[in-house]
Amino acid sequence: MKKHAIQCKCGTLRGQLEGRGVHNRLICYCKDCRAFAHFLGKADEILDKQGGTEIVQVAQPRLHFSQGEDQLAAVRLSETGMLRWYAACCNSPIGNTVADHKVSFIGLIHVALDRSRMDQDFGTNIALVSTDSALGDPKPVQRGLPGVIARFMWILATTRISGRYKNSELFSTTGEPRVIPLVLDDSNRPQQ
Numbered sequence: 398m399k400k401h402a403i404q405c406k407c408g409t410l411r412g413q414l415e416g417r418g419v420h421n422r423l424i425c426y427c428k429d430c431r432a433f434a435h436f437l438g439k440a441d442e443i444l445d446k447q448g449g450t451e452i453v454q455v456a457q458p459r460l461h462f463s464q465g466e467d468q469l470a471a472v473r474l475s476e477t478g479m480l481r482w483y484a485a486c487c488n489s490p491i492g493n494t495v496a497d498h499k500v501s502f503i504g505l506i507h508v509a510l511d512r513s514r515m516d517q518d519f520g521t522n523i524a525l526v527s528t529d530s531a532l533g534d535p536k537p538v539q540r541g542l543p544g545v546i547a548r549f550m551w552i553l554a555t556t557r558i559s560g561r562y563k564n565s566e567l568f569s570t571t572g573e574p575r576v577i578p579l580v581l582d583d584s585n586r587p588q589q
Contacts (some may be wrong), residue, residue, distance in 0.1 A: 399413040405468070409465040423453075423545055426526070430527075452550065462566055468484045490508060492504050501561065
């Protein structure tokens with residue numbers, strides 16, 4: 398079985414992606430991804446020069462933690478925002494999910510992944526999305542969105558139909574996030 402290591406910067410939280418499966422590799426330039434990087438105080442490590450975050454989307458059941466799960470934390474940038482998971486020990490980002498456990502994907506942030514194996518495990522085809530929110534000019538040209546959507550829908554459909562969505566280490570068996578997320582409002586949401 399193929400495995401790809403995942404860990405926070407200090408190494409307290411560790412895990413791996415197991416098996417093979419459909420995935421997306423992309424750079425997202427949206428303001429929320431940028432706000433998450435600033436919330437963690439890690440913008441210089443996470444964002445590229447135009448404010449993009451490299452993300453690998455996979456099915457949640459492929460993610461398994463091996464140590465440090467007690468350091469897992471989550472934040473929502475608004476009441477209805479995505480769950481943005483991170484390691485509280487060193488404020489390292491892990492990934493993004495929606496709050497509905499039946500929508501069983503995670504967008505893993507590149508700094509939590511093994512950079513030396515990124516091309517080998519996830520290919521070199523990197524889509525660019527939400528480019529209208531990129532910093533500076535000229536803006537990157539959006540590419541690969543139709544493929545990203547198709548693969549994303551495949552991930553969701555296969556985990557839902559198979560019932561594998563119930564095998565997430567991020568949500569309880571009742572569908573609640575395994576940690577209570579901090580919800581930010583306008584007064585404490587980071588500005589980029």
